[in-house]
Amino acid sequence: MITKQIFPLTYIFSEIKISLLTVTLIGVVVDIFPIFFPGFLPDIPISIATTLGIAISILISFKVNQSYDRWWEARKVWGEIVNDSRTLVLQLKMYMDPSDPIIKTIAYRQIAWCYSLGQSLRKTDPLKNLGGLVSELELKQLQSQKNVPLGILNFQIDPIRKQFDEGKLDGFSRLQLEGTLARLTASMGKCERIKNTVFPTTYRKGLHLAIYLFVIFLAMSEPLRLFVVLEVFILVIISMVFFFLEKAAFRLQDPFENQPTDTPVTSIARTIDINLRQLLDETGIPQPIESNDFYVM
Template structure:
């Protein structure tokens, strides 16, 4: 996803990266060529005649605009739900980090033994938070079906790394380890029973987030619905020059390309955001989101900040 500050009106007109125009240029060139043919036919340069009444195009255009509106709304609903799930992941991660750092523990010792227990307890808590920080990276790779080893190797202890890499659902395996950590400390008497329930509620929240993301990733919009709109858009745009040429003549290529750009761009944007976990320009910035969530947990530990942005970009936030 392209993350950039708001542009002024003139720079917005010239924006290239992040728009769908680059991928539409070949298609718009085809519409331009068809428009030239329509003008040539109308001016009797070619020895054929194609005269279409513009009235049907007005009716079809209105209906097509309504269908595209529904298509974009359905796609944006998926995009926005995915965005809310990752915002919830930030909240759950911060809550679990706070709980691990502040909930009461029972050490039962004093003096050097107590200091040693406190140091060991702090190391275990730090390990818990670091594993929790690896969770969004595991989820991101699971949704994109990419290899997470490089990211997870820098964040997980070796035994857990091999256990996670050997599983089919890696985020669920990390959640299992987090639950085992809580239960182990509860058996040792270092967590109260009510704190275990608090941890469990947050772990259930993580499970709900994973399930929601998997539902979006595995259930696209019905293919027949998408292909019907796709075919209608391209048929309409290809026939439009022959409906306009009688009224606007030589300006037909300009208006035909502009109308085609509007309809094709709406269809292309809807197609991109329908799968919000992808890697196209307008998909969710899962890489930046994963780093931001991890950095939020590290901040509660008092560790240095991670690089979550590139020069010239505004600070990224899930809030």
């Protein structure tokens, strides 16, 4: 997630450099072509480029709104994960003997689940950094799981059932814990839905093509028949706004792609890690993940 209002220009240009190079080539070709083929390229009324520019602005505005909705939904889901993770440990301390070691076991599994879920959503190793949070036997069992976070949640069932069977947990308390686990499962499903629902690629390709057409019509319009360097500079500046907004919307629509614009799932998982260890009255609590340059993951 980008955390600073001002971020490097290098990041902007790295995102749209190919598009800007294409615009530069279009400007140079449109300006030089009439020298070798006089009268071949007609003068286009500026109103055509203006109308197309307005249409593009409306389309980009719509895409930015839709993409932000997806990003914001992902952020809200992870906010729910924070709340339910804290609730799980608080419920265990409330309903069970606070000195029972099973509380720590379940809390550590929940920390592992948060890290693993974020890593699996980003298509990285879901078992990374789980050492010390789950047992060696559980870690070995998870290696054969296609959905590692679901496997970790599955581990949480047996100790709760055992506590209930042994009479250490009453029916009401069990229902409350089951409700918390159900909400965590639902949150995982929401994240997977966002991850696996592809934003229509034809929409982006059509919008990208429309911006190039806008550049061509603008370059061929009479008011922009200027010195080639100045004309190309104007084309690049105007198109840069469209391309950057379009690229920003493209990044936001996929909030789990290991990009600076991601939902900061690793940072949130570390926050949960810190919170749950504090509830367990532990020392040696890890530090929060700091912003890396202009973003935090």
